[in-house]
Amino acid sequence: MTFESVVPCPRCGLPPGDTPPGVSRMTNEPLPPLWICTDCCADEADTDTYGDPPWPPTEWAHPPLGWT
Numbered sequence: 001m002t003f004e005s006v007v008p009c010p011r012c013g014l015p016p017g018d019t020p021p022g023v024s025r026m027t028n029e030p031l032p033p034l035w036i037c038t039d040c041c042a043d044e045a046d047t048d049t050y051g052d053p054p055w056p057p058t059e060w061a062h063p064p065l066g067w068t
Helices: 038-049
Strands: none
Touching: none
16 A cells, blocks of 8 residues: 555655655644654654754644644
């Protein structure tokens, strides 16, 4: 199954490709989970590992509702 028919990743704006999306570490209760592509999940993991600040959803290609 491919996920290309799914909406673009809100973080980078690209189609998610053929791997399942993941939940962003920027997910904040009580808002629903922020689903992002696998590449963006890996990027968030790298920035977290190195102690860099996260890329705020307000600066994403398609900011999720509730964050703008």
